[in-house]
Amino acid sequence: MTQGGESRKEATKPRNLSTRKTTRLGTWNVRTMYEAGKALHVAREMEGYQLDILGLCETRWTTAGECQLASVETVLYSGHLEENSRHTEGVGILLSTHAKRVLIGWKAEGPRQISAEFRSQKKDINLHVIQGYATTNDKDQDVKETFYKMLKNTIDQVRRKDILILMGDFNAKVGSDNVGFEEIIGKHGLVVRNENGELFAEICATNGLVIGGTVFPHKQIHKSTWASPDQQTENQIDHMCQQEIQGINEGFRYNVEFLREPSSREEFNVAVKNRFQVLETLGEDSSVEETWEAIKKGWTTVCQEVQGKRKREHKPWISxxxxxxxxxxxxxxxxxxxxxxxxxxxxxxxxxxxxxxxxxxxxxxxxxxxxxxxxxxxxxxxxxxxxxxxxxxxxxxxGRYKNAGVPVKDKDGKLLTNPDEQKERWKEHFKELLSRPRPENSLTFHQQRLIWG
Structure with a gap:
């Protein structure tokens, strides 16, 4: 038996998220889906980036429901449930045919939150995706706390062994200073953490969610998720978070600075030689695996006993x-x-x-x-x-000075991106500035000195 609209070939395909195929997820503040052709445009962008699951913010659709687009993708959406409500806010999840096939269920949580559950190939382990759209930083504290309370309730319903992905536009700047949040925030965020960033970091820390966009170094243009119309202000307010599958902290590293001194190097060499003299007692019948384990254990033991663990450097002002x-x-x-x-x-x-x-x-x-x-x-x-x-x-x-990167424009206000054109524009600017004629009423230094004298 096949589901409605499925061919027999489609119905026989695997009905779980394959571990052999990379499942791509993304989130996008589309600003509106309430205009002709916008849904198909978003679907084309999703196909271009080869995404299986795309979270949507500010869809501006009312009520909640599920619909299939002409391009075969499926949209799960949640908005204001009241009748005759305004077309504001709203969230959704756009699914490819593969993601739709493994969908277990979904839940609408109003105009600012929607969640969905998917099957995976791992036995009895499912994938939970929560798409959120938080209020801006200038909203009342009560409104913010209501949103995060609802978000916490949704997260608490996820089984501990399941995989959880939290994503969306949280209007939260988490910044690059991760003191106090080392386990969930990396050092590669943008600007300074704001109040929304504090709330967002707290709920991530409480539930063991790592803010992925801050963990690895990227170019500036790849970090920002929002830019002002004049392109002079960039922020990182959209985030994707996952459970602490792998830690973002540094692993065990040895104190290599210890080997800079000749006496310390000699001590280390003697310890290695003594350790490997013991390895010579291994018989010729020993397998490659046994020999490798013995060598590895010898090196690690010497490093731990002689070098020791490298001490972590903290900020100078931390008490x-x-x-x-x-x-x-x-x-x-x-x-x-x-x-x-x-x-x-x-x-x-x-x-x-x-x-x-x-x-x-x-x-x-x-x-x-x-x-x-x-x-x-x-x-x-x-x-x-x-x-x-x-x-x-x-x-x-x-602190460290960082060039703000003010854009260079020509006389007509057109933005110049070519470095050579920017240099010529600067040359032209200073030539005009330094070659201006003297004002008619200006006095020379000698005249000023006579007057003041």
């Missing part, structure tokens, strides 16, 4: 008290992961949330004290006439 709070928060997180019962997990989660807030408060306090100390040092250096000390302190206060 010992804050570091202890961070370690305590990690222990609370482990308790959440080890909890077996729902009540135990809820209690552990409450303690972890409390510990996370304590870390954030302590980090802010340390940074404020650090900046105050630098300001006092700059003031003292200026009073004592210590220009060198004042300069060094000012550099620390200002």
């Amino acid at each position: 010992v008290t804050t570091l202890r709070k961070i370690e305590e928060r990690k222990k609370k997180k482990d308790q959440v992961n080890r909890s077996k019962t729902r009540a135990g997990k809820a209690k552990a989660q409450e303690e972890y949330t409390k510990a996370m807030k304590e870390v954030k408060v302590s980090v802010r306090k340390d940074k404020r004290n650090y900046v105050d100390d630098l300001a006092r040092g700059a003031e003292e250096a200026a009073g004592a006439g210590n220009m060198r000390g004042l300069y060094e302190t000012t550099k620390k206060l200002a």
